[in-house]
Amino acid sequence: MELAERATILTPSLTLSIDSKAKAMKAEGIDVCSFGAGEPDFDTPEHIKAAAMASLDGGFTKYTPSSGIPELRQAISDKFKADNHIDYKPSQIIVSNGAKHSCYNAILATCQPGDEVIIPAPYWLSYPEMVRLAGADPVFVQTREENNWKMTPEEFESAMTPRTKMVIINSPGNPTGSVYSRSELEALVEIAATEDIFILSDEIYEKLTYDGTEHVSVASLSKTAYDLTITINGFSKAYAMTGWRLGYLAAPEPVARAIDAIQSHSTSNPCSFAQKGGLAALKGDQSAVEDMRAEFDLRRQYMVERLKSIARITVVEPKGAFYALANISKLGLNSTNFAEKLLSKHHVAVVPGVAFGDDRTIRLSYATGLDIIKKGLDRLEEFCKTL
Numbered sequence: 213m214e215l216a217e218r219a220t221i222l223t224p225s226l227t228l229s230i231d232s233k234a235k236a237m238k239a240e241g242i243d244v245c246s247f248g249a250g251e252p253d254f255d256t257p258e259h260i261k262a263a264a265m266a267s268l269d270g271g272f273t274k275y276t277p278s279s280g281i282p283e284l285r286q287a288i289s290d291k292f293k294a295d296n297h298i299d300y301k302p303s304q305i306i307v308s309n310g311a312k313h314s315c316y317n318a319i320l321a322t323c324q325p326g327d328e329v330i331i332p333a334p335y336w337l338s339y340p341e342m343v344r345l346a347g348a349d350p351v352f353v354q355t356r357e358e359n360n361w362k363m364t365p366e367e368f369e370s371a372m373t374p375r376t377k378m379v380i381i382n383s384p385g386n387p388t389g390s391v392y393s394r395s396e397l398e399a400l401v402e403i404a405a406t407e408d409i410f411i412l413s414d415e416i417y418e419k420l421t422y423d424g425t426e427h428v429s430v431a432s433l434s435k436t437a438y439d440l441t442i443t444i445n446g447f448s449k450a451y452a453m454t455g456w457r458l459g460y461l462a463a464p465e466p467v468a469r470a471i472d473a474i475q476s477h478s479t480s481n482p483c484s485f486a487q488k489g490g491l492a493a494l495k496g497d498q499s500a501v502e503d504m505r506a507e508f509d510l511r512r513q514y515m516v517e518r519l520k521s522i523a524r525i526t527v528v529e530p531k532g533a534f535y536a537l538a539n540i541s542k543l544g545l546n547s548t549n550f551a552e553k554l555l556s557k558h559h560v561a562v563v564p565g566v567a568f569g570d571d572r573t574i575r576l577s578y579a580t581g582l583d584i585i586k587k588g589l590d591r592l593e594e595f596c597k598t599l
């Protein structure tokens with residue numbers, strides 16, 4: 213029995229292996245402080261849950277149009293206008309089973325064998341695997357700490373070849389927490405435009421920015437940017453809805469049509485009652501979003517201060533998302549050894565940066581309570597003293 217090559221080239225998720233070790237230790241009764249979370253620790257706001265429950269009670273339990281129910285696509289179109297200053301018609305919007313699914317659909321619809329996709333590293337670990345599943349080749353651009361982990365126009369340009377089909381921009385970024393400014397994005401768009409390269413702009417952390425940092429949508433920059441960009445967003449991070457599996461993308465009409473065709477033959481439609489929840493999320497009271505953001509911000513400030521005070525660790529202050537990426541290379545261990553020792557000896561779980569394409573770093577999520585953050589950082593500090 214032989215598996216397809218596309219299935220054998222995938223790297224098993226490193227985040228999951230550390231996570232399962234941490235869970236096994238917790239099950240044994242060990243007090244583990246976990247900085248592994250890739251999702252908000254808050255529950256979904258009540259009015260969103262109520263809307264989904266009411267739709268279930270009302271029998272909204274059947275297939276929906278493949279690209280999503282019209283009222284949700286309209287609400288997303290309105291959201292793009294109000295929040296992002298982008299004019300997307302409902303027909304340009306495809307609702308999918310999570311923003312991850314939206315990314316995958318977008319890559320499948322645009323990339324094929326022979327194509328290259330430029331991915332700034334450290335990157336969200338699913339991007340390269342999605343590119344490989346599409347038969348295309350990821351090309352990594354190592355970004356630098358002194359540039360706040362952001363790809364410069366020069367770095368982008370030097371990674372381009374005649375095969376370059378797409379560049380992925382994730383701002384605010386996971387795992388870096390970096391947020392690109394308007395002028396930084398404009399410079400990248402200018403380069404992409406010289407060769408008509410698609411821009412996949414993953415804006416899932418849009419609502420989570422700090423210190424007054426502005427989130428800028430790539431497609432809002434110019435007509436050129438709009439024509440090249442596929443904008444990804446969703447509900448998971450802003451509304452604490454990771455388990456609902458609901459996300460969306462918006463793209464120029466022909467791209468959206470192709471993506472709808474792919475989705476209609478793979479998953480049909482996103483979950484009917486989750487879509488009603490999504491509608492309530494967009495149309496209802498937004499105060500829960502700000503409450504969660506404010507809480508993340510307090511934790512961020514505490515975590516960054518603590519990390520900065522640990523000798524030989526450096527950290528770029530994250531301006532978005534809910535992660536801090538710490539450079540541990542001066543402590544003499546690679547990221548996997550560091551994470552494994554930290555977990556087994558001091559009972560703290562972090563994600564080794566090698567999973568994100570940077571073996572000098574570890575990722576700490578602050579999507580967990582301040583008490584755990586304090587205790588975990590005390591332990592991390594102790595561990596670093598032993599190295």
Ligand SMILES: *Cc1c(COP(=O)(O)O)cnc(C)c1O
Binds near residue numbers: 385416
């Ligand atoms: C969490 C995350 C997503 C996907 O979220 P969904 O739960 O699939 O909506 C997409 N991109 C990045 C960078 C993420 O961290």
